[in-house]
Amino acid sequence: MTILCYHSVECGWESPLAVEPDAFLQQAAWLQRHRRLLPLADALPRLDASGRLPSGEAALTFDDGFAALHEHLLPVIRRTGLPATVFLVAQTLTPQGQPVDWVDTPGTKPLTTLTLDQILEMQDAGVDFQSHSWAHLRLTELSEAECVTDLRDSRELLSDLLGRPVTLLAYPRGLHQAHVRRAAERAGYTHAFALPEGREEPEDFAVPRVGIYRGNGQLALRIKAARPYLPVRTSERFASTARRAKRALRGRPWH
Ligand SMILES: [Zn+2]
Structure with missing residues (x-):
């Protein structure tokens, strides 16, 4: 019933953004058994007014384009055909590049x-690549014109490099406001994805996703993949599930 948002899959980076490879394998297997996983483009027309997919359906996305995905996501995709979309920071692919300077918990x-080369190899294996802006700035702190430039430059560079149209955007840190959403549309995207912390009005330029973080076990995944936009029930009957869910969801980062 939802679009899930991962960041990296790797060991050795102690961050909420890095799901351990073993945990990811278990989660991918659970999702494949219990959910119909859709390519993101196929999922979009199936979203209801509250931004949810029909019961039993889900889609997988990965923000930031961390290099570890080549080692830990690509083999899973080759083996299982699992559909996935990775959102790239365009400036990292320019000749001068961009260091990963946007992470709050960078590790050692x-x-x-x-x-x-890795991206094109993954694209050949079926991975879908889309835009995560030009430089991973907080778009809410830029003017509308600055957002249009950032987002258009990203879309155009990525379309050129990938040899296919890039039409989807994941806002850096999920942050957006009315002028950012307008800019995304003006920059040529058809949809943009958020990471709502609370209730947000879903629309084409604020498609909700649910973050999956390090330490989220099977229970957290199950809850997040089932009813993401409702609070966990806390009546007596559900109190123990809620307690376990809260433990599993604890440590959600601001990203
Ligand atoms: Zn990001």
Whole structure:
């Protein structure tokens, strides 16, 4: 019933953004058994007015394009055909590049992003790549004109490099406001994805996703993949599930 948002899949980076490879394998297997996983473009027309997919359906997205996805996501996709969309920060693919300077919990060794060769290899294996802006700035702090430039530059560079149209955007940190949503549309996108912390009005330029973070176990995944936009029930009957869910969901980062 929802669109899930991962970041990296790797060990050795102690961050909520890095799901352990073993945990990811278990989650992917659970999702494939219990959910119909849709390519993101196929999921969009199926969203209802509240931004949810029909019961039993889900889609997988990955923000930031971390290099570890080549090692830990690509083999799973080759083996299972699982559909996935990765949102790339365009400036990381320019000749001068961009270091991963936007992460609040960077860990001990420098983080790297996918190279163009790795991206094209993953695209050949069926991975869908879309835009996560030009430079991972907080778009809400830019003017509308600055947002249009950032988002258009990203869409155009990525379309060129990938050799296919890029029409979807994931807002950096999920942050958006009315002028950011207008800019996304003016920059040529058809939809943009958020990461709502609370209730947000869903629309084409604020499609809700649910973040999956390190330490989220099977129970958290089940809850998040089932009823993401409702509070966990806290009546007596559900109190124990709620307590376990809260433990599993604890430590949600601001990203
Ligand atoms: Zn991001």
